[in-house]
Amino acid sequence: MTLGETKISEYLQELASASSTPGGGSAAALTAAQGTALLAMVCRLTIGKKKFADVEDEVRSILATLDNDLKITQELADSDIRMFQTVMAAYKLPKETETEAEARAGEIQSALKTCSDVPFELFKTCLFMLPLADRLEQICNPAVRSDVVVGRYLLLAALYSAQANVEINLAGITDDSFSAEKREFMEVSIREMKLHPL
Amino acid sequence: MTLGETKISEYLQELASASSTPGGGSAAALTAAQGTALLAMVCRLTIGKKKFADVEDEVRSILATLDNDLKITQELADSDIRMFQTVMAAYKLPKETETEAEARAGEIQSALKTCSDVPFELFKTCLFMLPLADRLEQICNPAVRSDVVVGRYLLLAALYSAQANVEINLAGITDDSFSAEKREFMEVSIREMKLHPL
Numbered sequence: 467m468t469l470g471e472t473k474i475s476e477y478l479q480e481l482a483s484a485s486s487t488p489g490g491g492s493a494a495a496l497t498a499a500q501g502t503a504l505l506a507m508v509c510r511l512t513i514g515k516k517k518f519a520d521v522e523d524e525v526r527s528i529l530a531t532l533d534n535d536l537k538i539t540q541e542l543a544d545s546d547i548r549m550f551q552t553v554m555a556a557y558k559l560p561k562e563t564e565t566e567a568e569a570r571a572g573e574i575q576s577a578l579k580t581c582s583d584v585p586f587e588l589f590k591t592c593l594f595m596l597p598l599a600d601r602l603e604q605i606c607n608p609a610v611r612s613d614v615v616v617g618r619y620l621l622l623a624a625l626y627s628a629q630a631n632v633e634i635n636l637a638g639i640t641d642d643s644f645s646a647e648k649r650e651f652m653e654v655s656i657r658e659m660k661l662h663p664l
Numbered sequence: 665m666t667l668g669e670t671k672i673s674e675y676l677q678e679l680a681s682a683s684s685t686p687g688g689g690s691a692a693a694l695t696a697a698q699g700t701a702l703l704a705m706v707c708r709l710t711i712g713k714k715k716f717a718d719v720e721d722e723v724r725s726i727l728a729t730l731d732n733d734l735k736i737t738q739e740l741a742d743s744d745i746r747m748f749q750t751v752m753a754a755y756k757l758p759k760e761t762e763t764e765a766e767a768r769a770g771e772i773q774s775a776l777k778t779c780s781d782v783p784f785e786l787f788k789t790c791l792f793m794l795p796l797a798d799r800l801e802q803i804c805n806p807a808v809r810s811d812v813v814v815g816r817y818l819l820l821a822a823l824y825s826a827q828a829n830v831e832i833n834l835a836g837i838t839d840d841s842f843s844a845e846k847r848e849f850m851e852v853s854i855r856e857m858k859l860h861p862l
Contacts, residue, residue: 504687617691
């Protein structure tokens with residue numbers, strides 16, 4: 467069953483339980499999904515109103531991006547669980563013989579890299595949405611401007627959460643150039659976008 | 665139907681729709697609920713392990729608070745919808761005669777005050793949980809420390825979102841001393857807790 471098909475109270479109970487999935491990766495992705503959905507609502511409450519006719523085309527184009535990102539962030543919440551299970555499975559491979567131990571180590575490294583891609587995608591998705599939130603705040607129906615503010619907070623928290631989740635995977639990865647590249651992208655992006663530290 | 669009984673994908677679709685509820689208030693409360701649940705998970709993965717026996721009593725006590733806050737934040741997500749509808753209903757009251765107009769204005773003010781209490785409660789709930797997150801980060805099972813970091817980000821975003829949601833209600837409230845008191849509490853709290861601006 468996907469998280470989308472899960473009832474909110476059951477999801478929260480699972481999140482709070484001692485089971486390691488769903489965990490911080492899915493929570494970050496669903497927080498981004500909520501932020502994205504709020505921004506999309508603001509677009510819908512701006513489009514079709516005479517008062518905002520001069521920005522309608524721009525808001526429609528932002529909405530198309532957001533509707534796509536809403537799907538992506540929901541999918542990332544499920545991917546996070548799947549990828550985490552792949553890592554767990556790799557750790558459980560036999561390591562009796564030298565050949566087995568080597569194969570296991572290779573599987574772990576490969577699984578950790580794939581696993582780190584999920585929060586890295588989430589980081590990028592949030593990063594590219596933040597300027598849309600800034601723009602929406604300027605041009606949207608002022609009656610729902612506070613929903614843009616909330617949406618932006620949620621995207622920002624999701625971005626920093628995604629960074630922490632990438633880092634926890636990188637901690638186990640031995641390919642230093644792989645890790646350095648991811649780290650640099652995230653750090654430079656945060657600096658370039660002049661984001662507040664959390 | 666409560667939000668807890670709603671499937672995640674349906675909730676997100678409703679949030680993204682042109683319908684004004686659920687909106688930023690519920691999204692903030694459910695983000696806080698996710699942060700709370702993550703911290704509770706970290707407690708459960710710390711309790712009962714020999715290695716962390718010396719902090720077990722403290723972690724159990726933190727968990728009891730979190731389990732209670734998880735209920736509160738979920739309830740606030742529903743209250744936000746209900747209270748918003750009360751405000752909308754007040755605005756729809758007749759205002760043909762002077763008596764009606766006066767009664768309507770009174771109802772709107774009363775509804776706005778009650779409505780502002782929901783995000784204000786959320787603000788306080790997040791505020792009191794942040795020190796628990798800080799403490800957990802020091803004493804928890806290090807294998808799940810990144811989940812504390814994510815939980816803390818979500819609570820922080822929920823706190824600032826709650827502040828924005830209180831403000832949007834205060835904007836319509838004519839009782840200046842009511843508004844000043846709420847505003848001062850939030851501003852002083854943020855300063856005292858040395859929270860980063862978002």
